[in-house]
Amino acid sequence: MHPATAKDKKPEGRGLRKREAEKMAAEESSILVGQKSVMNYVLATVIQFNQGVKRVSLKARGRAISKAVDAAEIVRTRFLPGNVDIAAVKIGSEKVGEPGKERVVSTIEIVLERK
């Protein structure tokens, strides 16, 4: 009976570890939108959602802000229509550059959430 129990337990143990890993992954993920083309960030976001992540944050600074909005809208309306909500949009400012040469750039964070 023991070998049978062991056999029964083995897949369960694996299942548990897998479920824990999924739980870790399932929480939150963040993508920094930069110089690449918008489709890179769209696909990165879709892949995250398909891997079970619940919330994906698109973050951008300066002129990449429009691209982050584009990526969020393309994911929401074309790739996963009806499955993704915009949970939050936050804007802010950040200081960049070396001391003495500091400038302020605007930032955005768009939180996409799987329904």
Add this chain to the structure above:
Amino acid sequence: MHPATAKDKKPEGRGLRKREAEKMAAEESSILVGQKSVMNYVLATVIQFNQGVKRVSLKARGRAISKAVDAAEIVRTRFLPGNVDIAAVKIGSEKVGEPGKERVVSTIEIVLERK
């Protein structure tokens, strides 16, 4: 008596109309961010707040989105620090162009609110 009544009523009528106009102005105002330099929109926003408007919406499409965020952040951190909150940030999509040549552009609306 009729002329006197008319005289008395005239300023009162004006006052009412003025107060109504102020009430209208005090609620909400919307600024479309486009091709001009960011300071144009910053100043337009500050003028609205100084005229007693409670909420100013900065709206932008496409690449002007970053500029709208810049304008909002400059108003909030440099021109009216501590007096203005970001009440809401909404993003969306809009179809533009003639039928057959339609394209989708992303939009943003940033609602700034006087404290």
